[in-house]
Amino acid sequence: MxxxxxxxxxxxxxxxxxxxxxxxxxxxxxxxxxxxxxxxxxxxxxxxxxxxxxxxxxxxxxxxxxxxxxxxxxxxxxxxxxxxxxxxxxxxxxxxxxxxxxxxxxxxxxxxxxxxxxxxxxxxxxxxxxxxxxxxxxxxxxxxxxxxxxxxxxxxxxxxxxxxxxxxxxxxxxxxxxxxxxxxxxxxxxxxxxxxxxxxxxxxxLRSTEQTPIEVTVSTAYDWDILKRWAESVHVELQKLTPNKGLPRGILKTKMAVSQVISELQSAGIAIESISHVGPNLEAVFLEYAQLEGGVYR
Amino acid sequence: MLAEMIKFEISRLLKRRTLLFWGIVLLIALFTGIIEYLGMGTPKRTVFDAFSFSTSSIMPLLLAPMAGFFTGGALVEDSRSGLLSLIFSKGVSAFEYVTSKAVTSALSQMCFIGITLVVFFVALLPFFPMGSIYIGAQHYSEAFAYNEPVAYCFLIALLFITAAVAFNGIALLTSVWVKNTFVVMAAPTLLYMGLIYVMSMDATKVSLIDPYANLALIDVYIPVSILHMVCYWAVIALITHVLAIAAFSFKKDYM
Known part of the structure; x- marks a missing residue:
């Protein structure tokens, strides 16, 4: 073009x-x-x-x-x-x-x-x-x-x-x-x-056709802690996003299918509020750079 | 695109209601000069006498502030409001923009002062008879005013118009750098007063900075005629406008 x-x-x-x-x-x-x-x-x-x-x-x-x-x-x-x-x-x-x-x-x-x-x-x-x-x-x-x-x-x-x-x-x-x-x-x-x-x-x-990461929202801070430990255990990068209506939220950078992730999270006892594939998450990308540049989000 | 920009600026100018307001202010001021004139003992009051006296008393006080009001905010306001970026987005260059501003603001000063003086003169006609200007008529400029009152009044009107354009150039030049609207508006007046003060320290040069007919009329030692003064102010007008155009065209930032 x-x-x-x-x-x-x-x-x-x-x-x-x-x-x-x-x-x-x-x-x-x-x-x-x-x-x-x-x-x-x-x-x-x-x-x-x-x-x-x-x-x-x-x-x-x-x-x-x-x-x-x-x-x-x-x-x-x-x-x-x-x-x-x-x-x-x-x-x-x-x-x-x-x-x-x-x-x-x-x-x-x-x-x-x-x-x-x-x-x-x-x-x-x-x-x-x-x-x-x-x-x-x-x-x-x-x-x-x-x-x-x-x-x-x-x-x-x-x-x-x-x-x-x-x-x-x-x-x-x-x-x-x-x-x-x-x-x-x-x-x-x-x-x-x-x-x-x-x-x-x-x-x-933002219109990339490559496989997209998964956004997951969990019920409590306790669930978030378990999610973090699970992500570490399976070597999946988890990036924290700003909470949605007080619910902890993050991006899982994995090539796993959503159904597989749901199954594993449920096995780990994590209460999931929502989970879906997302495009390149702008907030996540922005926050990543905001942190690198000494932004307010920690 | 310069012609289109000049048309654009003229259209904007004609929409300004303040023109009428300032025209009325100037006329009222000129009529206060007439009141002062009527209080003086003159051999015979004529329309030319009244016109030259009143304009010579009032115009030197108002030309510089008027130019400041009209032109002082021209560049600053466009830049601050963001209108400049819209104009530039239409493919207008900085040179075309500032040249159109210079041309239209100078034209507006000429028309404004010229029309106001004509209106003032016409308004005097029913109240005063035609006739000479009654000065001593011993020296050249006085004799000229006595013998050729029409030409004399035309020349002093031309002088005021030229001076107004020069003050316009000073306001435009100042507004290239100074972003404070009030400072830009006051600049021609402050500069004029400052120069008058500086020149007054040397008695022989006072007349060279003061363009006004009244001085030429009463001071026989002044080595310049009214026409010289017109040319003198025309040169200042030309230089200040050219400098303003050049300075703005080569500026790095316009916001």
Whole structure:
């Protein structure tokens, strides 16, 4: 598949501080790439360099400039005195690629009324975010950059966003999403880059077809202790996850079938709440790197 | 894409309601100058006399702050609000963006001051007769004002317009580096006052920094005509705008 973005050996220094260090990244047509990392990891700076508002100290960024890029910045950037349609008309006048009818269609697509004459400054945060999405996609860019796109969106808005991004990806748009919300990233993205301290620590393919690990939730801390001992005894790696509704939870990295694991755990007297194959677990991967990087989770 | 950006900026400018507000403020200020004029004993009051007196009293005080208000926040606000990243995402370069800002803000200053002065002049017509400007008429600039009042008033209007554009350039140049909106807004005024103060230390150079017609009219030792002053401010305007464009174009970061 053709790449719509190539980032090579990108480094950004501000005075002596290294913000990004030797970042290499690419996004293909129709691919959704998630950028996750702690605050100050360099996610937003990376998006700003790609969008051109921050210059890299070294390295290169390539994308098809004629196709343009769509951006949803972390903060809604709008002309507050104007209504939604006027805002988009103004912005679209720069490239002159689309007309009013296409703008109205885009507004409808993101769930906004094109005939609403209310000034944008009176919009709710969620409506502003939808409008930002509309301005980003209205000219059908090949590359879309979204910085915390679920900010201020209500649950319905998040579902709409997920569906919209999926449609755009199917139409060939390459998308980068920077977010703190692991669940959302996991649901929306095909691939995830974990970024910390300005470095890409690891890229995880969330749509991998390889055999997947097993997530198991047990009833009590006592069951968890037995599970740990069992895992050690059969030389299976067990990675602890954050508890689910207070129930201990973890990932077993094994090629055993789920039925076999259930049978063995039951034999060991462990009370299982739930067990299933999972894809590459983003939380597990993230926590693994968070620990390596001195994160708060221990 | 520069032409499209200039159109974009002009559209934004026309949507600004503050233009009308500041126009009214300026007109009110000019009419306070007329009240002061009426309190003075003049041989014969004429529309040109009233216009030149009032504008020369009021405009030097307001040109710099007005430029600060209009242009000071232009770059800073776009950068802070994130609008700049949207504009850049449309394929607009930093040079195109800042050039469109420079062109439109300079044009807006010219139009704003020019239109306000014309409105002010027209508003004076029903109240004062046409006629010469009554100064001593002994020296060149005074004689010029006496004999050619229309040309004289046109020149001082041109002087104010040029000075306004120069202050606009100073505000734009400051906003390339300074991110505090209030500091940027105050910069032209502070710089102007500072320069006036510095130049006032040397009596022979005071006239060179003060562009205003009133000084030229009363100080026979000033070695420059009003047209010289117009050119002088035009050069400042050109330099500050070019510097602002160059500085912004070569900036590393815009956020």
């Amino acid at each position: 053709n790449e719509v973005l190539q980032v090579k050996s990108l480094t950004k220094r501000v005075k002596q501080k290294v913000i990004l260090q030797d970042v290499n990244l690419s996004v293909s047509e129709g691919e959704i790439l998630g950028l996750i990392g702690p605050n100050g990891a360099g996610k937003t700076t990376l998006l700003k360099i790609v969008s051109g508002v921050v210059r890299a100290s070294s390295g290169s960024v390539w994308f098809d400039k004629s196709a343009g890029i769509g951006i949803v910045p972390e903060q809604a950037a709008l002309l507050g005195d104007m209504d939604a349609l006027q805002n988009l008309r103004m912005l679209s006048s720069i490239r002159g690629k689309i007309g009013t009818s296409e703008i109205k269609q885009t507004l409808k697509r993101v769930g906004l009324d094109p005939d609403n004459k209310k000034a944008v400054r009176n919009y709710s945060l969620g409506m502003k975010q939808r409008l930002m999405l509309a301005q980003a996609i209205m000219e059908h860019p090949k590359l879309l950059l979204l910085d915390e796109p679920t900010n201020a969106l209500d649950p319905l808005g998040i579902i709409d966003l997920r569906m919209l991004l999926s449609e755009l990806a199917q139409a060939g748009t390459g998308i980068i999403i920077a977010s703190h919300l692991l669940n959302e990233i996991e649901r929306m993205c095909d691939r995830v880059a974990i970024i910390s301290g300005g470095k890409i620590l690891r890229q995880v393919n």
